[in-house]
């Protein structure tokens with residue numbers, strides 16, 4: 001896998017392709033001008049997988065494909081409605097031809113904020129368990145989305161005990177102690193825009209204390225902006241804001257933080 005420049009370990013430029021494609025005309029070159037050359041996607045639903053494929057056709061060397069069923073999407077379906085979609089995901093991942101280009105499976109996980117649990121709790125758990133199994137079959141790294149459900153995901157992951165223990169925890173919102181459940185197994189902890197908000201003491205503590213060998217950086221573009229940007233309007237060049245904040249917290253040069261993030265990302269997601 002040949003990647004020029006720094007890596008945004010998690011974003012949703014495929015979503016932007018669907019909602020505001022003209023923005024990509026400025027966002028991608030602006031990021032490239034700042035040395036950011038690769039944008040790993042987070043998967044949401046079948047429409048999103050299709051858009052990721054279109055996005056990669058447009059930017060062939062800059063997009064990392066990641067197909068999965070997002071907890072938000074899972075929460076909006078019944079288990080009966082989800083099963084054919086999870087089958088579709090399995091078929092897509094199983095196509096050997098495609099597997100050479102798919103870097104990971106996800107976003108998988110649980111989001112237990114009230115909006116997603118009123119009806120969607122069981123569906124979310126079903127989608128998570130199926131995707132842990134799929135990751136074990138395919139050997140693909142996993143991309144986790146966990147919000148207000150850290151003990152539940154840890155419990156489910158331990159119960160299923162997959163042999164495959166590669167991947168990252170996107171925009172990790174757990175504590176330093178909780179992160180150790182994942183880093184002990186070799187997972188990367190990805191940190192994004194929330195760390196740039198001075199009030200976010202928890203994220204800052206994590207960013208200051210996480211062993212550097214488990215750190216990756218992301219923007220979650222167009223979401224999760226640093227202070228100067230609005231949600232939905234966060235361009236991937238803000239990877240630098242994240243790097244500068246973490247650099248200040250650790251007294252390490254921002255460029256060095258991005259180099260470490262890239263090295264870690266390639267160790268977990270890279271192919272020979």
Ligand SMILES: [Zn+2]
Nearest residue numbers: 042107170220
């Ligand atoms: Zn995401």
